[in-house]
Amino acid sequence: MASNKKAAVGFIFITILIDVIGLGLIIPVVPKLIEELLHNGSTSLAATYGGWLTFSYAIMQFAVSPTLGNLSDQYGRRPVLLFSLLGFGIDYLFVAFAPSIGWLFVGRIIAGITGASITTASAYMADISTPENRAQNFGMIGAAFGLGFIIGPLLGGLLGEHGSRLPFFVAAGLALANWLYGYFVLPESLPKHLRRKFEWKRANPLGSLLQLKKYPAVAGLIGSLILIYLAAHSVQSNWSFVNIEKFKWTPKLIGISLGIVGFLIAQSSGTQALSKEDLNQINNQPLAPSSRNPAGLGVKEERKPSFEYTDPSGTQIREYRDSNLPTEIEIKSTFGTYEMSPPQTVFPAGGMSSDNLISVPSIRIPIK
Secondary structure, eight states, X not given: OHHHHHHHXXXXXXXXXXXXXXXXHHGGGHHHHHHHHHTSOOHHHHHHHHHHHHHHHHHHHHHHHHHHHHHHHHHOHHHHHHHHHHHHHHHHHHHHTOSSHHHHHHHHHHHHHHOOHHHHHHHHHHHHOOTTTHHHHHHHHHHHHHHHXXXXXXXXXXXXXXXXXXXXXXXXXXXXXXXXXXXXXXXXXXXXXXOOOOOTTTSSHHHHHHHGGGOHHHHHHHHHHHHHHHHHHHHHHHHHHHHHHHHOOOHHHHHHHHHHHHHHHHHHHHTTSOOHHHHHHHHTSOXXXXXXXXXXXXXXXXXXXXXXXXXXXXXXXXXXXXXSSOOEEEEEETXXXXXXXXXXXXXXXXXXXXXXXXXXXXXXXOOO
């Protein structure tokens, strides 16, 4: 059983690595391909089309991802993950053979509809993780992102020197090879007794957003994430076009620059994959005064949660109720630990239960 879990962790790592490599492969050559299909060589016009292509992919992900997430809750992670991997392979082939700009939009729409491989892979990782190795496993996901963004853009930049379509063929080959590997090797991670019935009220983006009204603190977290990703993707979607227009960069230079960014991501994300001994050493350090350690001295005080919940993406929520200490709610994600007291600001006065947490799985944030 342990060997099966190790093999599954390895497959999820490779899945995310190949997905990110595939995305990184095409970034350096997208401007050149759009210019070729527009037949006018204008980087400015190509950037406009590039923005609409990104929008078409993102809007389809926004609309369809909750549906795929709920389908994975009912039918298991494996079929949804394989469906997503197959969709990415088809998307890259559409783009590689595209005779007109319209084909690029068809490919991006297909990728947006099927583009739940990373979120489903994260849910799969949560299914097979234990409390002891959860942080380490999700740290591997972050490391896969960073490593993929090192290899992908560098390889894409080098291949782009030999043609704007070659990276798309390579990306398609990687995605389809991963799909075949998963089809024959990957087991299901979600037992049938833990699955829940598909419901449309949870399977549409508007329903998921409306559920956030019940949890003001979580809604604030989602709002901050929207601002973070808005800033990040504004840079990413324009990076190639700006440097081509302003500095006359080649695909090779674009790939090198993005590879450096990927290296830095891997360095920061990899620190999450700490060993159990490392975590114990950190936890045994003196703390500042708090409700859990009022004196602020010695070893961290152990306070057992009265309720604990971890959603499929790895976000962990705990409630602490003791007679001699204030009641607290703790939410852990990759952005740190958020604590609040009393819990009535988020949950009903009676405390937490699985019924109170029905919308939490829509938060796709790995645990720290």
